[in-house]
Amino acid sequence: MTVNLSVATSSDGAGLRASPVLLRPFARLSRVGWSLGSVIGGFALWEIASRFLIANKLFLAAPSQIVMAIVALFERGQLMRHIAASASEFVLGYLAASVAGILIGILLANSTVAKQVLQPWISGLYATPTIALAPLFILWLGIGISSKVVMVVTLVVFPVIINTEAGLRTTPNELVEMVRCFGASRRQVFLRVALPSALPFIFAGLKLGIGRGLIGVVVAELFGSRAGVGQIISQAADAFNMPQLFAGVIILAVAGVGLTAAFGWLEGRLLHWKD
Amino acid sequence: MVEVVPKLVVDGLTKRFASTEALSRIDTEVKAGEFISIVGPSGCGKTTFLRIVSGLEQATTGEIRLDGAAVTRPGSDRGFVFQQDNLLPWLTIMDNAMIGPEIGGFASPERRRATQALLKLVGLEGFERHYPRQLSGGMRQRVNLARALAIDPEILLMDEPFSALDAQTREIMQTELLRIWEEGRKTVLFVTHQIDEAVFLSDRVFVFARRPGRLQEIIDIDLPRPRPLSIKRTPAFIALVDRIWTLIEHEVRASVMEELA
Numbered sequence: 001m002t003v004n005l006s007v008a009t010s011s012d013g014a015g016l017r018a019s020p021v022l023l024r025p026f027a028r029l030s031r032v033g034w035s036l037g038s039v040i041g042g043f044a045l046w047e048i049a050s051r052f053l054i055a056n057k058l059f060l061a062a063p064s065q066i067v068m069a070i071v072a073l074f075e076r077g078q079l080m081r082h083i084a085a086s087a088s089e090f091v092l093g094y095l096a097a098s099v100a101g102i103l104i105g106i107l108l109a110n111s112t113v114a115k116q117v118l119q120p121w122i123s124g125l126y127a128t129p130t131i132a133l134a135p136l137f138i139l140w141l142g143i144g145i146s147s148k149v150v151m152v153v154t155l156v157v158f159p160v161i162i163n164t165e166a167g168l169r170t171t172p173n174e175l176v177e178m179v180r181c182f183g184a185s186r187r188q189v190f191l192r193v194a195l196p197s198a199l200p201f202i203f204a205g206l207k208l209g210i211g212r213g214l215i216g217v218v219v220a221e222l223f224g225s226r227a228g229v230g231q232i233i234s235q236a237a238d239a240f241n242m243p244q245l246f247a248g249v250i251i252l253a254v255a256g257v258g259l260t261a262a263f264g265w266l267e268g269r270l271l272h273w274k275d
Numbered sequence: 276m277v278e279v280v281p282k283l284v285v286d287g288l289t290k291r292f293a294s295t296e297a298l299s300r301i302d303t304e305v306k307a308g309e310f311i312s313i314v315g316p317s318g319c320g321k322t323t324f325l326r327i328v329s330g331l332e333q334a335t336t337g338e339i340r341l342d343g344a345a346v347t348r349p350g351s352d353r354g355f356v357f358q359q360d361n362l363l364p365w366l367t368i369m370d371n372a373m374i375g376p377e378i379g380g381f382a383s384p385e386r387r388r389a390t391q392a393l394l395k396l397v398g399l400e401g402f403e404r405h406y407p408r409q410l411s412g413g414m415r416q417r418v419n420l421a422r423a424l425a426i427d428p429e430i431l432l433m434d435e436p437f438s439a440l441d442a443q444t445r446e447i448m449q450t451e452l453l454r455i456w457e458e459g460r461k462t463v464l465f466v467t468h469q470i471d472e473a474v475f476l477s478d479r480v481f482v483f484a485r486r487p488g489r490l491q492e493i494i495d496i497d498l499p500r501p502r503p504l505s506i507k508r509t510p511a512f513i514a515l516v517d518r519i520w521t522l523i524e525h526e527v528r529a530s531v532m533e534e535l536a
Contacts, residue, residue, distance in 0.1 A: 174357070174359055174361050175361055175363060177331065177361075178355075178357060178361040178363075178374075179374065179378060180331065180349055181329055181330075181331060181349050181355045182349065182351065182374060182375040182378045182379065182426065183348075183349050183350055183351060183378055183379055184378045188378055192363070192374070192377075192378070193363065196363070196365045197365075199365075271365075272406075273364050273365040273366075273406050273407075273408065274364070274408075275408055
């Protein structure tokens with residue numbers, strides 16, 4: 001027993017010693033440290049490149065210039081107006097698509113007929129780059145908010161439908177049998193077993209929808225809008241104003257990262273029972 | 276002493292799946308407070324029998340009567356303890372144990388307190404707010420048992436509940452089950468493939484045979500209670516295990532050979 005223990009300890013020690021001497025100081029940095037360093041380093045390289053290598057304002061903007069552009073937009077009172085326009089388009093479309101997607105997913109999982117009727121359309125439209133319909137929606141619905149909302153719904157609803165249905169279909173049979181044994185009705189089986197066990201799938205679909213929804217907002221705005229982050233970008237592009245163009249892109253990136261992180265937090269709270 | 280009125284009556288029960296006869300005409304009775312184990316080779320229909328009693332499966336002909344009423348579907352007069360614990364991973368241990376009363380619509384505060392006491396009885400006091408993934412296999416099977424008891428059933432149906440546990444945990448769980456059973460003396464039907472487990476726990480052992488599945492013989496276990504684990508080493512215990520094993524050895528061999536083929 002003692003012998004075994006000491007062997008185990010010494011082999012552990014050997015494992016530690018085997019790590020490359022050169023990398024050891026860096027091993028102290030946590031993963032967050034590495035990621036943060038990577039981002040800061042990347043921006044530093046970008047700054048250097050745009051100041052000394054491609055010092056052409058019509059071609060590339062430095063991060064410092066982008067920050068200035070954002071501040072300038074904010075001071076002119078335009079930034080919040082554009083962000084508010086895009087945000088309301090995104091939120092309306094995303095919420096509508098989430099509710100509709102979950103309901104349609106539930107319908108498909110519970111009705112064979114509905115599944116057979118709708119499945120070809122859903123599969124087909126999910127595989128189609130429906131973003132190409134943006135000009136059409138603007139022709140139909142005008143350059144106001146409704147064309148953007150419809151674009152977001154079109155992009156977000158399909159992954160939500162497909163994931164909801166898949167999650168409901170993979171309900172563990174033995175859990176269904178367990179609640180049936182306690183006399184559960186169809187409704188109770190659905191509410192107490194099928195729906196909770198499908199939640200991780202539904203969340204995955206909603207998460208996919210965030211990126212797709214943001215793309216929908218911006219692309220629809222590029223094709224024609226009164227306000228929005230997409231409009232910042234298209235106006236900047238028309239005026240060859242690179243700092244402002246990048247400002248729009250950075251705002252989108254921050255929105256995407258922020259929404260995904262917030263979603264991850266929510267997921268952790270609601271699905272804490274998972275491993 | 277146990278009452279004379281039968282708790283459970285099995286009356287001409289047969290079960291057919293397509294062309295195969297899973298259970299062939301079973302007639303028997305179980306008295307209130309009796310602990311019955313069902314053993315037999317795989318494919319003898321012992322689990323099917325238990326599922327028909329639970330109402331999860333329907334008999335092809337004949338019927339099962341619990342306290343005189345024919346069983347047609349699952350109900351809160353029967354508590355089922357599953358082979359796999361089948362706990363809902365998103366519910367706490369307390370909420371898992373309360374799932375029966377919740378579904379049945381009788382989850383009163385008194386019932387919650389009673390369930391709390393049951394969790395204590397099965398040795399899980401202090402784990403009420405834990406989640407299933409935080410518990411070991413043995414502890415999860417204790418929840419499985421408490422969940423079945425939480426509806427205060429007339430009869431407890433147990434389908435090889437200890438088969439997924441390691442040998443030592445299983446022995447402990449057997450003594451624990453007897454201790455808990457002594458508290459309330461529920462009527463129990465306990466399906467197992469472990470003959471020594473059946474002898475250790477039961478008042479009577481139903482030995483099932485296969486092709487077709489049928490009740491071959493009933494063995495009375497007249498060992499005194501309470502039974503310590505050491506009883507498993509007494510000649511009387513070993514003789515009973517040996518007798519049952521002799522009854523089913525031929526069929527078990529046949530079923531093993533079939534699985535190999």
